[in-house]
Amino acid sequence: MLSFVVPGTYVMDVVFQYEIPYLHPLVVHFPLALILVGALTVFLWLIRGTVFWQRCALFLYSLGMAGALLAYFTGEAMEEAVEGAAIVEELVELHEQMALYTLLFTGLTLAGLVGMAVWAHYRPIARPQGDPILLRVLLGLLALLSAVLVAWTAHIGGTMVWGVAR
Numbered sequence: 001m002l003s004f005v006v007p008g009t010y011v012m013d014v015v016f017q018y019e020i021p022y023l024h025p026l027v028v029h030f031p032l033a034l035i036l037v038g039a040l041t042v043f044l045w046l047i048r049g050t051v052f053w054q055r056c057a058l059f060l061y062s063l064g065m066a067g068a069l070l071a072y073f074t075g076e077a078m079e080e081a082v083e084g085a086a087i088v089e090e091l092v093e094l095h096e097q098m099a100l101y102t103l104l105f106t107g108l109t110l111a112g113l114v115g116m117a118v119w120a121h122y123r124p125i126a127r128p129q130g131d132p133i134l135l136r137v138l139l140g141l142l143a144l145l146s147a148v149l150v151a152w153t154a155h156i157g158g159t160m161v162w163g164v165a166r
């Protein structure tokens with residue numbers, strides 16, 4: 001049984017006795033959430049065609065791409081630390097390959113969103129119907145692919161951490 005002199009003091013002392021030696025487990029959740037929510041905003045932009053949703057998607061994909069790059073580069077240190085674990089040896093190459101595909105398609109989606117924002121800023125006449133539907137559909141497909149890839153990459157990573165053989 002824990003005794004408390006001041007509420008939370010003992011718990012805080014215990015919490016600060018431990019450290020997390022690798023950044024990878026801390027940062028991987030941000031790109032997952034940001035890219036998934038970013039894809040949702042791309043689909044809202046696809047449907048509505050408004051500048052607001054385009055800018056939201058651009059913002060979320062910018063943060064998601066930064067987080068994905070950070071997760072990718074912190075994964076190398078984590079890989080070296082867990083060498084020898086059977087499940088890691090079996091899945092780490094697939095996880096790394098899917099992370100690269102995630103970076104590629106997230107980057108393409110981000111580049112498309114930046115391109116659309118620049119085009120919208122410099123086009124000579126405001127278009128009342130919004131951005132061209134074909135370009136919105138193309139970016140919607142890229143966003144869907146990046147969302148599926150980040151989810152699959154996360155699933156493989158989670159399997160390496162929590163998976164057990166059947």
